[in-house]
Amino acid sequence: MSGFRASNYPTPPTSTLDEKPDKDTGLTLNMGNDKTSMMSNSSISRTYEAYNSKDFQKWQFKQAKILRERGKAEDMDREKSYIESMIRTVMRGYICHREVDEYSDCLVRRKLVDSSDLARAGPALNTRLAEQFCKSEVATYRQCMESKLNYETIVEAAIGHTCCDDLKVDMVICLEKHSEDRKAQETHCMRDYYSLMRCGLNNMFDEYWRKVSGFGTADEMHLYEVEQDHFKKQAVSKMKSRYGD
Structure with missing residues (x-):
């Protein structure tokens, strides 16, 4: 496998600060602020009754397959671009999240972005302003994102x-x-x-x-x-249109 070691993969592209940051590694996940489930407690007990159903398991298998195929393209250059973009995204999430947080905090503190906009869309902003008012945070963020070791760590983790x-x-x-x-x-x-x-x-x-x-x-x-209900409604609608009410 020597031909495909992470060190032989294209060198890390220079990070751009206009990208939307997402977030250590071991590789471990930094939870940040805990968020609650979208479902109410009353719904959960009913949900778990159906958890072991074969139909649900088939649906899960289908979703896992869709996830694996995300970013697939006939054009190899396009697929390569997707992979490089995902490497940067995952690097922000698993390794550089502290640098992202410090950078984001500086943007809010300097009133370059609104905190609500930052939470929703990430710090898309004029890079020159960021470098002017958050110089040290920008430098630390770039150093983390452009680290060859961090890049190889993500590649090896993905392969494994x-x-x-x-x-x-x-x-x-x-x-x-x-x-x-x-x-x-x-x-x-x-x-x-x-x-x-x-x-x-x-x-x-x-x-x-x-x-x-x-x-x-x-x-x-x-x-x-929800998906099953949607399919059922579609089927009923087709039946009605075909045979009348």
Whole structure:
């Protein structure tokens, strides 16, 4: 697998401060402010009764597959751009969240952004103003985001994500098949590598988002029920339009 070590992946792109920051690593998740579930307690007991249903489990499997495929593109350059964007996003969430918080706090303190806007959309602002009024925070944030070690840490974590073990096996098989030729590895195995990276990064961000939003099984079940109700309503509507009321 020497041809695809993180150190051989493109060097970290220079971070732009107009991107929306999301948030240590071990890799551990920083909870920040705890948020409550969208569901009421009265709904939870009913929800868990259906949790082990085969239909719900099939739905979960479908959602996991959709998550793995997010960012897939026929154009390899487009897929590469997605992966690099997700690396930066996940790096902000898992490693550079303290720098993001300090940077964001400075923006609010200097009245460059409103705190409510910051919470909703992230610190999109004029970079020159940020560098002028939050110089040390900007420098610390950039140093974290442009760290080669941090970049490689995220790449290695994505490659090793347990939800993507089958894709890792596919990549290893391809690499071993073309082990005598480095160029052949890059030609024939890059698609497998991208698939593995997308899967790992998407799952890492999903875990981060669930942690900071408090989104749990009860909420997942609620979404499943809403989707089923929608399909039922569609079916009834089609029947009515076809056969009349």
